[in-house]
Amino acid sequence: MPPNAITEAVDEIEDIPELQILKGLDQRDGDSRWTVKIRLTPENINTQSSIPEETDWYVRIDESYPGGNIGIYPDKENGITQTHPHQTLNTSGNVDRPWRNGNICVDRYTNSIGRTGGFEEPFDAQERLRWYLLRAVRWLELASTGELRQDGEPYELPAFSQSANQPQLAYNETRSSFQTWSEQTETYGFAALSILNETPVRVVVDYLDVEGDSVYTPEWGDSVETDDVIPGVWLLLEEPPIKPPWEVPEDWGELDDLLSDVEENVFEVLGETREAYPHATFSYFLLGFPIPESIGSDNAYIHWQAIKIDDIPDTSGFSGLRDLTSNRVRLAQMSFKSESIRWLESDNWAQDQLLRRGKLDGRVRESNIMLIGAGALGSTVAENLLRDGCTNLTIVDGEKFEIGNLARHTLSLNALNQYKATAVANRLRDLSPHARIHDVTSRYPLSESDQEAVPDPDIILDCTGNDQVLYAFAQERWDSAKLVVSTALGPQGKRLYTYSTFTQSFNVQDFEAQINPWTLQDLSEHHPDDDLVPERVGCWHPASVITMNTIATWGGLVPNLIEESTGLAKGHSSFTVMEASRSQDSISVTRRDEPFPDSIQWKSEGEQILELPRVCLNDMIEYFERDAPDETGGILTGRYTDKSSGQIIRASDPPPDSIQTPTTFLRGTEKADEALKESRERYGLYYLGEWHTHPNTAPNLSHEDKEEMQSIADNESYECPHPFLIVIGGNKQTGFNIKPYIFHRNDSFEELTLIKEPRTGDLELNSSANSVKYRPGDSTHD
Incomplete structure (x- = not known):
């Protein structure tokens, strides 16, 4: 039995005046499609043409209707025998079938056939078949008058061959x-x-x-x-x-x-x-x-x-x-x-x-591009560049392809133990008959012989994420200005960083000035070790956790960012940050203008400034709620923006030997010195001060708070003559009150004054208490 959708569709065509059903739905042995035989008698046929006034047709309908294909083929005995525009080659076809091969095309053309039945193909079960056959009637009328081909429509050659087995x-x-x-x-x-x-x-x-x-x-x-x-x-x-x-x-x-x-x-x-x-x-x-x-x-x-x-x-x-x-x-x-x-x-x-479905700007397509780093991001970018029309590529990478690379790479098993540069180059050659690819199986910078063996690049694209490549750029002076683009992913692939400059000599200091604030944001959000896992069980070779779908997202954007950079004047640079955010229903990618957009800033009378990023505040609130009703706290680390102003990057949870009660918090020292040393030497983060909580009370200083912070200010081993203290009071129901202080080595301290208004509705200024109230959940925030 035919599906109900097909049966209902055939019922809907019975009232078309120019159509008569000669044989109802039938399915031939071994055929997945349903067939109905019809006769068409268009009203406006040119009787002087080769098109008869009445012709018989076989309508072939996929079983998945209203999805799938619909074909309309001439009957061998009472159908048209010639081939017309918008028709496949109308040969007699298989001797076992009663229809010819000349399927008429009524769904792709609108200028002429679309005068009947509407322009947009419907996919409603009752309407789709009817739409096809109304347009088939119009197709016959136009074929009889020689008007199937209309000026302005794409030129279409007749069908020359239907054989799929020939060269x-x-x-x-x-x-x-x-x-x-x-x-x-x-x-x-x-x-x-x-x-x-x-x-x-x-x-x-x-x-x-x-x-x-x-x-x-x-x-x-x-x-x-x-x-x-x-x-x-x-x-x-x-x-x-x-x-x-x-x-x-x-x-x-x-x-x-x-x-x-x-x-x-x-x-x-x-x-x-x-x-x-x-x-x-x-x-x-x-x-x-x-x-x-x-x-x-x-x-x-x-x-x-x-x-x-x-x-x-x-x-x-x-x-x-x-x-x-x-x-x-x-x-x-x-x-x-x-x-x-x-x-x-x-x-x-x-x-x-081949590029009619999309291509990059000619300035990029016609350039010689040297891509350094054929890893996860680099191989994906290379493939996208080639598919977007960039056919002159040089791939530089000194590493070999290993089994662990399969998780997020364009290469496959047959590339194992090959140099990535060579294997990626071979893959690119298979992707386009116009690809002209060179490969260099060594690290950048290139040797003199390698430089002579490859085309002089117009664009140098760094996909290594390795600062050593940028320092190598800084040691060179090119004969002509190059567009240099360096891309890197943030922890877990949340952000894509792209630095571009058009120059003859790479200014690494300019790059560092633009990337460093974002490095701090990454550090505030992720501990670097959290992004690493063992390569395999029994092999402690750290690998970062970034999925291939994330790599594919950023790899698809890099060519567009290169295209944007082609407008840079000589000696100028640009820095772009793209950020992916996930919600319950979707993933979105946005361009970010500045790091820490929702940070809170205070200042002292002496113009010392304290900046608290939202992510650090969230960490402190998480520890607050975890340990309540006991007090809790920890160490603040970050960067000094000048001699005494600080930007908090991390707020730690309390050391294991800390003393915590509903009215007391004494921060312990177990492993604190080691942690501070690693933070300073590995990440460039310095001790800025302390934070702790006063659950269900105001964030005011206790006598013990003053004594502890003053001792820190006076202790030269901390190398912090002006430590900050952030006290958080209140609770989730009434809101958390946040108040910062700064201590000086001369036995004085002061409350800081808010200078940067919160941007989101869950933060508000409490003027009377000179504090900021935080109500989590009142609005979304960064």
Whole structure:
């Protein structure tokens, strides 16, 4: 039984006046599609045309309807037999089927067929089939008046071949090469074809005249072999070999008749080319002709349509036949004239045609790009650059591909133990027939011999995330200005950092000035060791935790950021931060302008400033709620922005030996010195002060607080003559009150005054208490 959706759809077409159902739904053995036979009698048929007033059709419907395909094929007995525009090649087809092969295309064209049935294809079960058949009626009317092809619509060649098992021809023709052909006087000759990497594709690599001189040599990439070629014959026509209404010749006799009055004689071309190349074994005959981009516009490209042949006969194989050009022509005519033409699928693989679905700006595409670092991000960026039209790439990486790299890399198992640079280069060559890829299997900077072996780059792209590469840049001075782009991922891939500069000498200090504030934000949000895991059980080789979907997100953005950077003036730089945020329902990527956008800032009378990022406040609140009703606290570490102003980067939880009661907190010292030393030496974070809580009370200083902080200010081992103290009081229900203090080595302290208003609704200034009240959950925050 057919699905209900198909049954209901067929019921809906019964009231179409021009349609009669001749045979209801049927499913042939071994066929997954349902078929219904109909008769169409359009009202506005041109009776003087070859289209009968009534024609029978088979409608083929996928079982997944209203999804899937719908095909409309002519009946073999009472259907149209010619091929028209917007129709597949209408041959008789399989002898076991009652329909021909000429499926009419009614769903893609709107200018003409869309006058009936609406423009947008519906996917409603009751409407979709009806929509197709109303447009089929209109298709027949337009076919009868010769109006299926409308000016302004994309130009579409007729169907030459329906065989999927034959070789395919790839050629390379552009608007520029069209001009080259327009200036040529030679119209036929020898075509050199190449097999593309053990595929069925044959690529045209050269066109020569009968004297052996090159007429036009297309430009291809590394993957197209040009030394070992397959012989063919080319013939350039003035018009497409198409007969009305929109058909191609089926045999050589038809082709000869079609061309005999206005073009070269095909058999003379075959015979004379055989004479010029007596030792060649010809396998292909290429017919070239000009075509426009849209109907009604000027011709702009040469299309080459391939025909498979079994060589051209030569007089040497026939005893008593004189070795004359005329005899070769006669032999060609005798061999081919009665044969069917074996048309092959032929496509224009010019770069501008392959990039019609999207490409980068020409300034990027036409550049020589040196990509340093073929790891997770680098390999993904390289692939995106190539697919977006950048075909001249040099890949630099001195490491080999290991099994652990598989988790987030474009390479596969067959690349194991190969140099990443070489393996990525080989993969890129397989992705485009225009790719010209060099690989360098050593670390940057390049040796003198490596520099001589690769093209001089216009763009240098660093994807290593390794500052040593940037320091190497700083040691160089290039002969001409380069666009230098350095990309790196933050912890867990939350952010993508991109620094770009157009320069002859890399200013590493400018880079550090722009990246350092964001490094601090990363440190405030993540402990670096939290982002590392053992490579495998039994192997303590640290690997960072970033998933391939994250790499793919950033790898897709880098080419666009490079494109943005091409507008930089010489000596100028830009720094871009992209941040991914996840909610319950989605992932969004936004551009960030500044780190710590929701930080709170206070200052003292002496102009010392304290900055508290929201992420550190959240950590303190988390510890507060965890340990309540007991007091808790810890150490504040960060960076000094000047001699006495500080930016908090981390608020630690209490050491294990701390004393905590509902009214007392004495911060312990166990492992505190070691932690401070590591923080200072490894991350450049210094001791700034202390923090602790007063649950359910005001954040005022106790006598013990004053004594403890004063002793720290006076203790030179802390190297902190002006320690800060942040006290947090209150609770979650009433809100947390935050008040900071600064202590001085002269037995004095002062409360700090708020200077940067909170940006979000969960923070508010409590003027009377000179504190900030925090109500978690009142609004979203960074």
